[in-house]
Amino acid sequence: MTLVRLDAVTKDVVLPDDTRLEILRGIDLEVAAGDHVSIVGRSGxxxxxxxxxxxxxxxxxxxxxxxxxxxxxxxxxxALDRLRGKNVGFVFQQFNLLAGRTATENVEMPLSYARGTMFWSRRRLAHEMLDRVGLSHRLDSTPEQLSGGEQQRVAIARALVRRPSLILADEPTGALDVETGEAVMTLLDDIAAEAQAALVTITHDVHVAARARRHFRLEEGRLEPVRLDLAFRETALGSVTGTAS
Known part of the structure; x- marks a missing residue:
């Protein structure tokens, strides 16, 4: 079953000098339930x-x-906001946690817009998800009291607490050390697999990309499928620095 599909999608922006910058050019992509897709490319x-x-x-x-x-x-x-809130979970590179709010309160946030049982059970559901990501001992800790890896796990719990069918991860290990990043990706893979959710990861790290079943490269606004083999590792990304956009 196809969850999300892009047909001939383009994206342009108008610059201050009134010129038009083409960011995406004719993108076609289908992502099905249970799929795991990685998209790699240089910064920008x-x-x-x-x-x-x-x-x-x-x-x-x-x-x-x-x-x-x-x-x-x-x-x-x-209607679009409700569709996105129910079905899509975002894991951001910079975590985007609410300062001064506890881990529980951060994870509860998406459930504040739910209805019925999910709304009234939001505290219990937040605690269950934090336990699932190994943070049952950090329920009352604020982001300032958490390590980078712990903050990322809170962000993952927040993204998954509504059991979305589509998980979108933007450079999920970009701010983490190698060991913590590996643990975070394993956790994300496991939870997505349990829920039969589709997982789309964008990254400039080929080791993260290699965990997916399907691999794509975005270059000059065009998306192309690639084989993540040794040749790709050596030539596809080149020297990648900075933050993805």
Whole structure:
């Protein structure tokens, strides 16, 4: 079953001098339930822009984004917000945790917009998810009291607490050391597999990308499937520095 589909999607922005910058050019992509996709590319190649389109945070300049077969461009803002909130979980590179709020309060946040049992059980569900990511001893800790790896696990718990069908991870190990990053990716893979959720990871780290089943490279606004073999490791990314965009 196809969860999200992009057909001939483009994304342009107008610069201060009124010139138009093409970020994405004719992107076609399907992501099915239970799929694991990695998208690699140099900094500034448009990876985060593509992730925002997949997550329905942004609209394409042209082309169609569909979720479960329905074009999202035709939806009203409220309906789109509810669809995204229920079905999409975001794991950001910079964590985006609320300062001064406990781990429990951060994970509860997406459930504040839920209805019925999920809303009234939000504290219990947050505790269960924090326990699942190994932070049952950190329920009342604020981000300032947590290590980078612990903050990332809180961010993962927040992304998954509503059991989304699509998980989008933007450089999820970019701010972590190698060992912690490996543990975070294993955790993300395991939880996604348990829920049969689709996982899309954008990264410039080929070791993270290699964990996926399908691999794509974004270059000059175009998305192409690649084989993540030795030749790709040596030539596809080149020297990558900075933060993905």
């Amino acid at each position: 190649s448009g990876k985060s822009t593509l992730l925002n389109l997949l997550g329905m945070l942004d609209a394409p300049t042209s082309g169609t984004v569909s979720f479960l077969g329905d074009p999202v461009g035709r939806m009203r803002r409220g």
